[in-house]
Amino acid sequence: MRMGGQKARLVAQQGEPVSAYNPDDNPFHVSGLTVAYHNKPVLWNVSYTAPKGQLTAIIGPNGAGKSTFLKAALGLIPRLSGETQVFGQPVKTALNKIAYVPQRSAVDWDFPATALDVVLMGLYGKVGWFRWPGKSHRQKAKKALQAVGMEAFANRQIGQLSGGQQQRVFLARSLAQDAEVYLMDEPFSGVDAATEKAIVEVLRQLVEADKTVLVVHHDLETVNDYYSNILMLNGQYIASGPVETAFTAQNLQKAYGGRLASTQLEGLKAKSC
Amino acid sequence: MQEFLSAILLSSGYNTALVCIGAAILGAASGAIGVFILLRKRSLVSDAVSHATLPGVVLAFILGEILWGYGRSLPFILAGAAFSSMLGVMAVDAIKTHTRLTEDTAIGTVLSTFFALGMVLLTIVQSMSIAGQAGLEGFLLGATSGMLFSEAVTIAVASMIVGIAIVLRMKEFTLLCFDENFAASSGYNVKWLDRSLLILLVSVVVIGLKTVGLVLIVALAIIPPVAARFWTERVPVLVGISATIGALGSYIGAAISSTAPSLPTGGIIVLILFFLFLVSLLLSPVRGVLAAYIRHRRFQKIVHTRQGLLTIANGQPILEPLTRKLMIKNSYMCGDGRVTDYGFSVAQKMARDQELWNRFKELDPEAAHSLQDWSLRPIEEVLPYDVVSELETGLKPHTV
Amino acid sequence: MEIFLQYDLPSILLGTFAALACGLLGNFLVLRRQALMGDTISHVVLPGIVVGFLVSHNTSSLPMMLGAGAAAVVSVMLIELIRRLGNIESGAAMGVVFTTMFALGVVLLEQTGAAGVHLDVEHALYGNLESALWLEATSLNDLLDWHKLMLLPDEVKQLFVVTLLILIVIVVFYKEFKLTSFDPLLATTLGFSPKIMSLLLIVMVAVAAVAAFTAVGSILVIAMFICPAATARMLTDKLSTQLFISGVVSLLSGVGGYILAAFGPLWLGYDFSVSAAGMIAVTAGALQVLAMLFAPRYGILTRRWQQKHSALAN
Secondary structure, three states, X not given: OOOHHHHHHHHHHHOOOOOOOOHHHOOOEEEEEEEEEOOEEEEEEEEEEOOOOOEEEEEOOOOOOHHHHHHHHHOOOOOOEEEEEEOOEEHHHOHHHEEEEOOHHHOOOOOOOXXXXXXXXXXXXXXOOXXXXXXXXXXXXXXXXXXXXXXXXOOOEHHHOOHHHHHHXXXXXXXXXXXXXXXXXXXXXXXXXXXXXXXHHHHHHHHHOOOEEEEEOOOHHHHHHHOOEEEEEOOEEEEEEEHHHHOOHHHHHHHHHHHOOHHHHHHHHHHHO | OHHHHHHHOXXXXXXXXXXXXXXXXXXXXXHHHHHHHHHOXXXXXXXXXXXXXXXXXXXXXXXXXXXXXXXXXXXXXXXHHHHHHHHHHHHHHHHHHHOOOOHHHHHHHHHHHHHHHHHHHHHHHHHHOOOOHHHHHHHHHOOOOOOOHHHHHHHHHHHHHXXXXXXXXXXXXXXXXXXXXXXXXXXXXXXHHHHHHHHHHHHHHHHHHHHHOOOOHHHHHHHHHHHHOOOOOOHHHHHHHHHHHHHHHHHHHHHHHHHOOOOOHHHHHHHHHHHHHHHHHHHOOOOOHHHHHHHHHHHHHHHHHHHHHHHHHOXXXXXXXXXXXXXXXXXXXXXXXXXXXXXXXXHHHHHHHHHHHHHHHHHOHHHXXXXXXXXXXXXXXXXXXXXXXXXXXXXXXXXX | OHHHHXXXXXXXXXXXXXXXXXXXXXXXXXXXXXXXXXXXXXXXXXXXXXXXXXHHOOOOHHHHHXXXXXXXXXXXXXXXXXXXXXXXXXXXXXXXXXXXXXXXXXXXXXXXXXXHOOOOHHHHHHOOHHHOOOOOOOOHHHHHOHHHHOOOOHHHHHHHHHHHHHHHHHHHOHHHHHHHHHOHHHHHHHOOXXXXXXXXXXXXXHHHHHHHXXXXXXXXXXXXXXXXXXHHHHHOOOHHHHHHHHHHHHHHHHHHHHHXXXXXXXXXXXXXXXOHHHHHHHHHHHHHHHHHHHOOOXXXXXXXXXXXXXXXXX
16 A cells, blocks of 8 residues: 555554555445535535445435435546545446446437337447447347346337336346446336336345445335445435444434434334334 | 727717617617526527528518519518518427427527528529619628618617617516516416517517628627626626627627728627627636636635545545645645644644534534535634534544 | 539539438437537538638638638537536527637638638528539430549539548447437446547538538528438437438438429429529428428327327227
8 A cells, every 4th residue: 555654653643443445345435525516515525435245225315415426426527526446446447347327317218219229228338339239239138128027118219118117228228238336326216116126126136146236215214125235425424334233313313414304213213123 | 990990989970870879779789688588598599580580581672672662671671570580489489399309409490491491582582683682681791881871770769679678677587587487476477578588589680680680690699698697696787787798899890890891790790799708708707717717726725625634534545636735735744645743633623623514514404505614614714603612512522 | 304414413412412411410419409509510610611711722622621620629619618617508608609600700701802702601601502513414324424423513522422421420330329319428437438429420510511511501501400300300219210211301302402493483484493502491491390290100280180089089
């Protein structure tokens, strides 16, 4: 480590060791991320290391900067400071290891593309410049659609699918990308029960395959059931860790403040014990 | 130069003076109306409006020739222009609301098809072999040099009327741009307001055809408000500044062009407007680029310094080059990356400050959210003493 | 037949190639909600063309093409700069830049006396489609004779090459254009820079605009960037089909528009012809109106009719 001397001194000063940090093992490591709009920080000094092979929910109140965190960490929007490393590499050179599923409202649903087209796009990175996707790519895309139960809609224009079906197509696309790290921005928002089930199933399979998955999640009631870890944000880092230890009423109070009704809080506390 | 000076001082003839004043009033009116068009994000609708005038201009000319054997009557031609450009605006709205095509496509369709229709009609006029058809070309790029006295008066008076109409409706338009739903709920007919805004835009464009020409008149409704946007955040002031810029640009442009008849008036006016825009963009202390850059740098420094110190307090390494540079510059860190004792003590203080800020945010998230300086300045500088001490009692005793 | 080959055919070719080159590219502009980029580009190239002309002192193409390309790239960067720095919506930023550049072009034209030599604003707007001649042609066989074909006007050959180039670029980068138009964020994470693709698109638009511009005028160029693509958009939900339909619509407008312009008034008993460039644009507009009204799935009247019927059925 390049700051060995400093580290030694710090240990002496503070009496607790700096956490051992082996970059090559960390699928997704963000340090000191700050994002500002109009010279006002919306995300302040967030450092976070995602646990490998785990399913993590990113939670926090509205405007807490959850989506901003994902986008800025990926370098899709400008950041004021901070760096992201993917398996020890700067994120810019490691984007092929990441699959990002944007919020559903982010694309033009009237675009002339079918469900299969959209999934195929996830494979474009493997197809490479200039070349057209071939039969094997189509096969792969169809398999991904199958995994989310959408094979029957392969040739449907995406605008003619229901909200839940659209979400599933996007999920299939990220599966086709075959990445190591999956970042999903509110995949559960506005979907039907069947889709919710399908998404949960896919997330489970991803984790089984030792993928690292981060999901921006809104519904606090289901955090316990779906996820093993959480990252809690409120414009800044609040807490992170396994659900049992980090998803506590105290942390929730910290993140949500008065915005979470006390009865709601009690209910969550009861659940988490 | 001599000529230009005399033109700008209104002393080179009655006609020229009138043309310049007329142009200035026109510029003011279009600058004012342009503000509302800009705020409604429909700037390029004015492009469709202006191009859609051509078939009306030519048809009115043909009709005039057939009816009275004289097609060049300015009011009649302007009426034709207004008619066809209103049709154009309605077509844009119809395409946008009734088909899957987006507004930009609708605008492009209308402006090119209407203008092309005008071109076809124009070739018909040419085949009619009428003397005086050459006057029609002037509507493309604007020509003030050969303007009749009566025409100059028409333009000045019409612009004045439109200007007064804008001032009278300013309150309603402001409301419309600011919050359409609120305007509707407080009893205004939003649809009609929107339409009257477009009617005024069409009027300005049509009046400006002769002076600026239909290809460039849209600049008069776009550039002044965009330039004015750099100077203020308040709508009435915005209207005032935009009108001033529009008037100034048009006045100087018309004056220059009257001394050099070969220069198309529209072109000159637009270039001067652009110059005024450039000055606003770069130099305005309110929203200008230079000022914004300086503010951003200052802000970036504050954030990086604070973050660097917090990182030190956490006992973690500082990786970012800019942060390191700032740490070293403030002698919180030596050149080789070792933290100085001074650095440590400042870092502890900063960590304490951050803790207090966090505590404040926890207790009152709304207040923290609306506070511009949250966690950017020392908390005692921002919050009253009793609040800070109350926050401090909530924290564990400070040990260094 | 000889007259047709000598006088009409070169103009038809010119109009059709111009229509095709612009019409195909227009698909991506329309899908990216940049339809007015075509409008902008065809205005901003004017100062570039004038400067190119001033440098080379003739209207043949290369210096003018380079000047126009430079002007287009500068303008696009300027728009981006104004939009970002000033936090101005892109329509307004475009408005500022294209009017200024066009004004600059107009003033340069008048200032330098270039106006007297083949270049004037009317020409830039309307083009001069009808002046293309192929006097060497005598029979249909000449269409297969390489030497005779090479005697077609330079503008025709140039536009042919440009159309071919555009076709190739679209085929080669089909996937990349599709991806970056639909989901630029995904494109970024997959390593296909949306910025590079949009620059490529803009450069191609500029090339098409300039090549077509001197022959057919900017208004036809603008119409062709938008109307065929918009027509196709009304008719299909598949991108490849959309491209194909827009190509057919461009061809139809090019040929049909010219014929209407050259012979339409004759059929009505008048002995003059009207602006071919104008008529081609009007034809494209008319086809678009038809599609907007009667398209099988998305047409305004079709949908009304369907609603009525389903209401009756209930």
